[in-house]
Amino acid sequence: MITTANNLKVMITGEQIQERIKTLAYEINDYYNGEEIVVICVLKGAVMFTVDLVKHLNMPLKMEFIKLSSYGNEMTSSGKVQSFGAHLEEINGKKVLIVEDIIDTGLTAEFLINHIKENYKPKDLKFCSLLNKKASRKNSIEPDYYGFEIDSKFVVGYGLDDEGYNRNLNYIGYKEV
Ligand code: 5GP
Numbered sequence: 001m002i003t004t005a006n007n008l009k010v011m012i013t014g015e016q017i018q019e020r021i022k023t024l025a026y027e028i029n030d031y032y033n034g035e036e037i038v039v040i041c042v043l044k045g046a047v048m049f050t051v052d053l054v055k056h057l058n059m060p061l062k063m064e065f066i067k068l069s070s071y072g073n074e075m076t077s078s079g080k081v082q083s084f085g086a087h088l089e090e091i092n093g094k095k096v097l098i099v100e101d102i103i104d105t106g107l108t109a110e111f112l113i114n115h116i117k118e119n120y121k122p123k124d125l126k127f128c129s130l131l132n133k134k135a136s137r138k139n140s141i142e143p144d145y146y147g148f149e150i151d152s153k154f155v156v157g158y159g160l161d162d163e164g165y166n167r168n169l170n171y172i173g174y175k176e177v
Helices: 014-032 047-054 107-119
Strands: 009-012 037-043 061-068 081-084 095-103 124-132 145-149 172-174
Touching (some): 014 047, 037 107, 095 107, 107 124
Parallel strands (some): 037 061, 037 095, 095 124
């Protein structure tokens, strides 16, 4: 087990992440078969994963960025999604791939999927998460694609933060309690 200078245990190395992204991209390229898509990156946590993933996608694609202003059980109103840059109307009639950092309880993913379906008309909607904490799920949401299934530990790095810090790490780590 590798322990880093900032006292984190390494759960998934940077090399493992990059290798898995290549195989995930292969599966995603195979599914879309060259058809144009819109990739929606969920800020801030999915930013590293999204930029590395799209480098391996081979279809014409546009990127959109959304941010949720609150988490967990409070996410019941559609007013809590903010979009950045171009308008999300861009996704009407298009195939859409939502890219997230992690699915834990599944409430965020469920909210987002419902929000998109209720407010827009994507031709197809898929959900891709780098990490999947299956054992923590409070609903029946499963990502269409995911990188790694992990234990119900609080993880940081590669976009995931600890009170704003550690997003810049190129690996996924956790604190031993
Ligand atoms: P859910 O709604 O599935 O419970 O949680 C999704 C969101 O919670 C993620 O997008 C992420 O922001 C946050 N989250 C859940 N688990 C972790 C974790 O282990 N580490 C960090 N940094 N954030 C997490």
